[in-house]
Amino acid sequence: MRWIEVxxxxxxxxxxxxxxxxxxxxxxxxxxxxxxxxxxxxxIPSIADIKVISxxxxxxxxxxxxxRPGEVRVDPRYxxxxxxxxxxxxxxxxxYYFIGALLAKFGKVSVGYPxxxxxxxxxxxxxxxxxxxxGARFTFHNDYYEVEAAQLKGTTIYFDTITxxxxxxxxxxxxxxxxxxxLQNAARDPEVTDTANFLNQMGAKIxxxxxxxxxxxxxxxxxxxxxxxxxxxxxxxxFLISAGIxxxxxxxxxxxxxxxxxxxxKLQEIGLHVEAGDNFVTAHSTGIVRATRVRAAMYPGFxxxxxQPLTALLTQASGKSIVADTVFxxxxxxxxxxxxxxxxxxxxxxxxxxxxxTRLKGAYVHASDIRAGICLIxxxxxxxxxxxxxxxxxIERGYENVVEAFSSLGxxxxxxxxxxxxxxxxxx
Ligand SMILES: CC(=O)N[C@H]1[C@@H](OP(=O)(O)OP(=O)(O)OC[C@H]2O[C@@H](n3ccc(=O)[nH]c3=O)[C@H](O)[C@@H]2O)O[C@H](CO)[C@@H](O)[C@@H]1O
Ligand SMILES: C=C(OP(=O)(O)O)C(=O)O
Numbered sequence: 001m002r003w004i005e006v007x008x009x010x011x012x013x014x015x016x017x018x019x020x021x022x023x024x025x026x027x028x029x030x031x032x033x034x035x036x037x038x039x040x041x042x043x044i045p046s047i048a049d050i051k052v053i054s055x056x057x058x059x060x061x062x063x064x065x066x067x068r069p070g071e072v073r074v075d076p077r078y079x080x081x082x083x084x085x086x087x088x089x090x091x092x093x094x095x096y097y098f099i100g101a102l103l104a105k106f107g108k109v110s111v112g113y114p115x116x117x118x119x120x121x122x123x124x125x126x127x128x129x130x131x132x133x134x135g136a137r138f139t140f141h142n143d144y145y146e147v148e149a150a151q152l153k154g155t156t157i158y159f160d161t162i163t164x165x166x167x168x169x170x171x172x173x174x175x176x177x178x179x180x181x182x183l184q185n186a187a188r189d190p191e192v193t194d195t196a197n198f199l200n201q202m203g204a205k206i207x208x209x210x211x212x213x214x215x216x217x218x219x220x221x222x223x224x225x226x227x228x229x230x231x232x233x234x235x236x237x238x239f240l241i242s243a244g245i246x247x248x249x250x251x252x253x254x255x256x257x258x259x260x261x262x263x264x265x266k267l268q269e270i271g272l273h274v275e276a277g278d279n280f281v282t283a284h285s286t287g288i289v290r291a292t293r294v295r296a297a298m299y300p301g302f303x304x305x306x307x308q309p310l311t312a313l314l315t316q317a318s319g320k321s322i323v324a325d326t327v328f329x330x331x332x333x334x335x336x337x338x339x340x341x342x343x344x345x346x347x348x349x350x351x352x353x354x355x356x357x358t359r360l361k362g363a364y365v366h367a368s369d370i371r372a373g374i375c376l377i378x379x380x381x382x383x384x385x386x387x388x389x390x391x392x393x394x395i396e397r398g399y400e401n402v403v404e405a406f407s408s409l410g411x412x413x414x415x416x417x418x419x420x421x422x423x424x425x426x427x428x
Contacts, residue, residue: 004373004389004403006380007362007412012248014409015280018236018255019045020070020229022398023094024191027168028198028229029053030097032074033062034105034175035202037224044072044229048397049092056088056095060102079105086112086144092397093117094165096127099147100172103136110146117369117394119328126166130157131173134181154179154218162298164189167214171196174216175204183214189299190259194230201225233259235399236281237306238374240264242409243283244272245313245382250409251282262302266294266310270317291319291356297326308334308371312378315343317356324351334372337365341379341387359384367391370398377402381411388416 020043030053032039044050046069054064054072060082063075082102089095093116099109114124128138134157136149154177157170164187171192174181186192188210196209202225205217236252237260243250244267257264257276264274264281271288274281291314296307304327314321315338325331329350339345340363344355362385367373373395380387389395392415395402406413 001390002392002415002417004377004392004395005414005416006377006383006387006389008384009381009411009413010246010248012242012246012250012381012406012409012411015251015253016239016405016409017253018231018239019043019400021045021191021194021232021234022047022049023164024194024229025050026053026092026094027097027191027195028227029057029072029074030094030101031172031195031198033057033076033079033098033101034172034199035076035222035224037077038073038075039202039224040226041072041074042226042228043070043231045070045232045400047400048393052088052092053094056084056098059085082106082109084109084111089113089144090115096124096165097169097172099127099131100169103131103147103149103173104152104176107150108146108148110144112144117371119369120330122328124166126159126161126163127169130159130166130170130183133157134170134173134177136173152177154181154216156182156184159183159185162187164192164298167192168195171199171206171209171214171216174218175199175206175222176220177218179218181216181218183216184212186212186214187298188212190230190233190256198225198227201227230259231255234303234305234371236260237263237303238309238378239405240267240274240281240283241306241309241313242378242381242406243285244270244289245316245378247285247287248409249282249284251280253280255279255281257281262300263306266292266302270313289313289317289356291317291321293321294323295326296324304328304331305371307331308375309378311335311345311352311354312338312375312382314354314356315345315358315360315379316382317354319356321354321356322351323354333368334375337372337376338379340365341383343379361385362387364388364390367394369394374399374402377406377413380413
């Protein structure tokens with residue numbers, strides 16, 4: 001068994017280069033299947049989810065090679081079939097992008113039900129609605145489902161709820177569909193825009209990505225290109241929050257500061273001094289941590305994926321904070337773990353009420369998903385004693401070298417496994 005041990009670590013200091021975005025990279029790797037020629041992707045993070053999607057790709061005949069870290073060459077010319085391993089599909093969220101990416105070429109795709117972080121209920125009804133409106137037919141089996149379409153046809157789709165996954169999947173399907181597809185009430189997330197930019201660079205005709213109306217004119221051929229994935233705004237946000245909880249100063253480099261706008265404003269409201277340049281953001285603790293209200297919402301709202309790390313910081317605020325998540329209403333597994341560390345949090349009707357100012361103490365805790373894991377690392381940095389975090393495989397789905405990155409800022413943090421001597425990590 002492996003776990004992460006964190007010792008109290010105050011005043012983190014330094015700079016972190018932010019890797020490419022997990023959520024974008026997953027979409028781009030699937031999108032590469034639409035091309036008729038090899039493409040090169042730069043900035044692809046080395047994380048578990050990418051390894052699984054690459055394995056799936058290889059199993060269907062996609063040739064994926066890499067000469068340098070982050071650089072991935074994808075040759076889609078020899079894809080043989082579109083039967084995606086149901087077991088592997090269920091170990092991460094976005095195997096469904098293979099539907100959008102392969103349906104036009106193969107006429108039939110089979111795929112397992114989506115996995116990923118478990119927030120009780122993550123429906124895919126908007127994917128089904130959009131693809132059905134474009135002419136696809138779904139058949140559901142116990143462990144997998146099949147999607148068939150002799151010819152996808154463009155149409156106007158109004159999403160009942162704003163979803164980045166269904167927006168990206170529909171855009172992928174529309175790229176090689178006949179005629180024009182219009183996506184209304186579309187997600188405006190940077191990962192949607194990134195996918196559209198990559199597709200356009202291959203020759204797709206997509207306009208409006210980044211707004212709530214996206215138009216896609218179907219094309220019959222997509223060419224080779226080299227494209228760099230956007231930086232991971234969610235990793236960047238978590239490191240900025242780490243400055244607040246440790247009373248330190250942390251710079252995130254190679255970021256697009258505009259993608260962090262809601263996070264920057266929230267941290268300023270809480271009391272941090274935040275400075276943004278062309279491609280960096282620095283968060284500097286002023287020693288003040290004010291309580292606040294957070295309503296996690298779809299982009300450009302405060303990201304649900306930063307709600308958990310921010311909650312760790314709010315346990316140290318002066319006063320009572322209120323956190324609601326309008327995207328995943330039950331995304332509070334981390335709160336129960338924080339309570340084991342001494343935090344005073346009550347969850348009522350999908351809202352977390354956090355009484356700040358409690359002294360956290362190290363405990364055995366479990367990361368139930370990626371961001372819960374990062375939340376617990378942050379809490380561990382502020383806690384007395386040693387915090388032992390199990391569920392490391394969840395964290396590794398989304399974070400590259402998380403232990404090395406925090407160590408480089410001065411954190412007392414280490415991987416442990418059952419063979420290690422049970423020496424606690426040092427206290428700062
Ligand atoms: C791999 C990936 O990119 N994951 C991100 C993606 O997940 P994912 O793409 O799954 O999230 P969505 O943007 O689709 O979900 C947004 C909201 O729409 C709902 N919904 C979604 C699809 C659907 O068919 N029906 C439906 O009702 C969801 O339950 C949720 O309430 O966006 C989430 C919201 O920013 C992030 O937390 C995840 O990190
Ligand atoms: C929810 C997340 O990921 P996924 O959608 O892949 O489960 C996340 O990255 O926080």
